[in-house]
Amino acid sequence: xxxxTGLAALWLAAALSLLQILLALGxxxxxxxxxxxxxxxxxxxxxxxxxxxxxxLLLFARTDLSVQLVAANSHSAKPMIYKxxxxxGNHEGSMLLWVAxxxxxxxxxxxxxxxxxxxxxxxxxxxxxxLALGFHAFLLLASNPFARLDPAPIEGRGLNPLLQDPGLAFxxxxxxxxxxxxxxxxxxxxxxxxxGQVDRAMAKAMRPWVLLAWLFLTLxxxxxxxxxxxxxxxxxxxFWDPVENASLxxxxxxxxxxxxxxxLAARGGLRAWTMMLAMVAFSMSMVGTFxxxxxxxxxxxxxxxxxxxxxxxxxxxxIYVGAAFLLFAMRTAALKEGPPFELVSRESGLVANxxxxxxxxxxxxxxxxxxxxxxxxxxxxxxxxxPYFNSVAGPVALLxxxxxxxxxxxxxxxxxxxFGRKLVIPLLFAITALVVLLFAAPEVGWLPKLGIAVAAGLxxxxxxxxxxxxxxxxxxxxxxxxxxxxGVAVAIVxxxxxxxxxxxxxxxxxxxxxxxxxPWLVEFREVYPAVGPNWTAIEAEFxxxxxxxxxxxxxxxxYFTDPQTxxxxxAIKTVLAGQLYTVIxxxxxxxxxxxxxxxxPLVTLIWFGGGLIALxxxxxxxxxxxxGWRPRFRNSRERYA
Amino acid sequence: xxxxxxxxxxxxxxxxxxxxxGAVLLAMWGLQDRAAYFYTPAxxxxxxxxxxxxxxxxxxVEVGSIRRAEDGVTITFAVADDGGRTPVSFRGIAPDLxxxxxxxxxxxxxxxxxxxxxxxxLAKHDERYMPPQLAQPGAGAPPLRAGx
Numbered sequence: 001x002x003x004x005t006g007l008a009a010l011w012l013a014a015a016l017s018l019l020q021i022l023l024a025l026g027x028x029x030x031x032x033x034x035x036x037x038x039x040x041x042x043x044x045x046x047x048x049x050x051x052x053x054x055x056x057l058l059l060f061a062r063t064d065l066s067v068q069l070v071a072a073n074s075h076s077a078k079p080m081i082y083k084x085x086x087x088x089g090n091h092e093g094s095m096l097l098w099v100a101x102x103x104x105x106x107x108x109x110x111x112x113x114x115x116x117x118x119x120x121x122x123x124x125x126x127x128x129x130x131l132a133l134g135f136h137a138f139l140l141l142a143s144n145p146f147a148r149l150d151p152a153p154i155e156g157r158g159l160n161p162l163l164q165d166p167g168l169a170f171x172x173x174x175x176x177x178x179x180x181x182x183x184x185x186x187x188x189x190x191x192x193x194x195x196g197q198v199d200r201a202m203a204k205a206m207r208p209w210v211l212l213a214w215l216f217l218t219l220x221x222x223x224x225x226x227x228x229x230x231x232x233x234x235x236x237x238x239f240w241d242p243v244e245n246a247s248l249x250x251x252x253x254x255x256x257x258x259x260x261x262x263x264l265a266a267r268g269g270l271r272a273w274t275m276m277l278a279m280v281a282f283s284m285s286m287v288g289t290f291x292x293x294x295x296x297x298x299x300x301x302x303x304x305x306x307x308x309x310x311x312x313x314x315x316x317x318x319i320y321v322g323a324a325f326l327l328f329a330m331r332t333a334a335l336k337e338g339p340p341f342e343l344v345s346r347e348s349g350l351v352a353n354x355x356x357x358x359x360x361x362x363x364x365x366x367x368x369x370x371x372x373x374x375x376x377x378x379x380x381x382x383x384x385x386x387p388y389f390n391s392v393a394g395p396v397a398l399l400x401x402x403x404x405x406x407x408x409x410x411x412x413x414x415x416x417x418x419f420g421r422k423l424v425i426p427l428l429f430a431i432t433a434l435v436v437l438l439f440a441a442p443e444v445g446w447l448p449k450l451g452i453a454v455a456a457g458l459x460x461x462x463x464x465x466x467x468x469x470x471x472x473x474x475x476x477x478x479x480x481x482x483x484x485x486x487g488v489a490v491a492i493v494x495x496x497x498x499x500x501x502x503x504x505x506x507x508x509x510x511x512x513x514x515x516x517x518x519p520w521l522v523e524f525r526e527v528y529p530a531v532g533p534n535w536t537a538i539e540a541e542f543x544x545x546x547x548x549x550x551x552x553x554x555x556x557x558x559y560f561t562d563p564q565t566x567x568x569x570x571a572i573k574t575v576l577a578g579q580l581y582t583v584i585x586x587x588x589x590x591x592x593x594x595x596x597x598x599x600x601p602l603v604t605l606i607w608f609g610g611g612l613i614a615l616x617x618x619x620x621x622x623x624x625x626x627x628g629w630r631p632r633f634r635n636s637r638e639r640y641a
Numbered sequence: 642x643x644x645x646x647x648x649x650x651x652x653x654x655x656x657x658x659x660x661x662x663g664a665v666l667l668a669m670w671g672l673q674d675r676a677a678y679f680y681t682p683a684x685x686x687x688x689x690x691x692x693x694x695x696x697x698x699x700x701x702v703e704v705g706s707i708r709r710a711e712d713g714v715t716i717t718f719a720v721a722d723d724g725g726r727t728p729v730s731f732r733g734i735a736p737d738l739x740x741x742x743x744x745x746x747x748x749x750x751x752x753x754x755x756x757x758x759x760x761x762x763l764a765k766h767d768e769r770y771m772p773p774q775l776a777q778p779g780a781g782a783p784p785l786r787a788g789x
Binding site: 233270272273337340341351355356358359360361362363366367370371374380381382383384385387388391392396506507508509565568583585586588589590592594596 | 649650653656657659660661663664665667668669670671672675676677678679680695697709712713714732733734735738748
């Protein structure tokens with residue numbers, strides 16, 4: 001019954017999304033109020049999508065094995081949290097989650113966005129309906145999550161143990177909130193182009209969505225990176241895997257959009273460019289969905305190779321992106337010009353930011369899709385990995401990071417004050433760091449060296465916008481910017497230290513042996529069996545000491561029965577200076593065990609920096625939305641742009 | 642000097658074009674010697690792979706071929722397909738899903754003596770995952786639940 005209710009809700013929602021498009025097309029007729037009707041339909045549509053998703057959650061919670069999807073991906077012996085997270089740990093469920101978030105964002109847009117004119121709102125909701133319709137069709141025609149299985153099996157096939165982890169419970173939903181938040185920016189841009197009103201009001205309505213999407217993408221990428229780091233047991237934090245790139249590309253586009261939309265909201269400039277970025281950002285979300293869902297690229301993440309579904313998403317992608325860019329090409333010439341600005345100005349800084357982010361996006365995009373392209377053209381099979389991405393995108397990213405130090409110090413339109421003097425101290429920091437590294441660690445590669453130098457300069461420079469006034473009275477958005485930029489510096493230090501200073505030891509050892517890694521002396525004490533709710537394990541006990549004081553680490557090799565797999569559970573000890581990362585491998589049959597140990601100085605700064613960047617986004621979001629929600633408490637002499 | 646609006650849009654457009662072109666050129670330059678081509682043992686037997694270059698080798702782990710060296714951390718095995726077999730040596734902990742009779746992709750270089758020296762080994766992610774290259778006919782497609 002639950003499955004049928006869910007399916008019915010999905011069909012109804014599909015019908016309503018069609019209605020949403022039709023009503024929006026009928027806008028402007030005198031005899032009915034399209035704006036109100038569209039809003040109402042969008043609200044109901046969102047709740048129906050939610051209902052369908054809740055139905056699937058319930059089916060997984062009860063392990064209803066008569067539903068094909070549950071039988072294929074769940075097991076009655078799984079802990080409840082993994083039963084629930086299993087809902088989106090598979091293709092159909094994750095697409096349903098996608099659609100549910102898309103529907104709900106339409107609801108939120110219809111209910112709470114007060115800044116937008118009625119025509120712009122109606123057009124945007126119409127565009128949102130068109131997006132939803134395509135994905136409803138995809139779900140209902142190509143990946144029905146509610147399909148029944150007759151006869152029902154006695155037990156389910158289980159969920160891949162790698163995916164049975166708290167990280168998975170939150171990682172995909174977070175990324176989806178990001179992807180789908182960008183769909184609202186896309187719809188707003190399409191709507192604005194349709195009615196020919198690309199203005200500051202529209203930019204201000206779009207900005208919270210972009211901030212929200214970007215915030216979730218940042219969190220999702222940071223959390224996903226940490227998940228891969230501790231769960232895969234490979235000691236790396238970013239593999240330039242197609243699926244990782246699939247989340248990085250929308251983030252890069254959203255970061256550019258986040259900056260250019262400020263020019264539009266504050267100064268009315270960069271109109272066409274911002275609209276294009278909004279479209280590119282969501283297109284990248286769809287490209288990402290396509291890459292992940294089609295499994296077309298060799299990926300450690302890809303869990304289904306299904307050409308039919310890939311083709312379906314590719315067709316949707318072509319329709320939406322094609323239509324949007326056609327609209328853009330037709331309308332962009334008619335857009336009004338923004339106010340002019342000089343070469344040295346805040347606007348120029350933001351244009352430079354956008355151009356460099358676009359270059360990085362281009363490099364990542366080409367590197368990710370080149371294998372597909374090459375195979376289609378010449379039949380050659382190849383893969384593009386870290387050597388390409390690090391050495392090509394890395395220097396551009398560092399150039400961008402150095403510009404972050406300068407951009408926020410410039411004034412809008414025309415810089416008249418001398419700003420160079422402010423940069424003396426950051427520059428001194430950067431040069432000192434570089435010189436110290438050149439002498440103290442000559443063996444480290446030039447990219448990590450430069451990275452640390454740039455970060456040493458960026459860290460103080462990012463805080464300058466808060467100085468020179470009472471920091472407590474600085475707007476929240478300024479705080480957000482400073483913290484996010486500071487977070488970039490922190491993350492770069494972590495990345496550079498990880499790649500330049502990591503120490504690794506691989507050894508075969510017997511219990512009682514001692515192994516050195518970096519400054520640590522690790523004693524391999526014993527191995528013994530352990531048992532969990534749905535696994536058994538071999539657990540090792542390490543006692544690691546560095547100078548005085550010792551810590552205990554217990555890495556495991558876990559064996560799961562449904563499906564039959566083993567996983568390495570790394571044991572990680574975090575200290576102030578970094579992380580000691582230990583993995584126990586298989587025995588060699590002569591009483592020795594393979595041990596893999598890493599000492600990773602400052603590695604935690606990568607995710608700490610990511611967290612700071614997200615925190616900055618959150619502050620900016622609060623600053624922007626709170627200001628809009630209580631204008632009446634403002635002094636009348638304070639006129640806000 | 643403040644540019645006229647029309648002029649300014651042209652400049653921005655030109656800059657965007659330069660950025661796009663720059664990205665493409667940088668990417669092409671980077672891909673020239675950093676893309677790792679995918680080979681099967683049959684390709685290597687046929688002499689298609691150039692020794693010393695970063696590449697990927699894909700196929701099935703030959704049953705009975707996994708050996709552990711004296712140091713306890715180096716393993717050797719053979720990757721095989723319908724057209725041949727290539728010996729592989731790897732220093733490190735093989736992934737969880739690496740086992741004989743199962744699909745594998747090794748990343749590394751071909752040594753002059755014909756041994757493939759792997760820096761990294763990728764095994765299939767779960768029982769449903771298979772690298773697309775292996776799933777194609779002629780590449781020695783393994784049965785879906787091999788090795789279980």
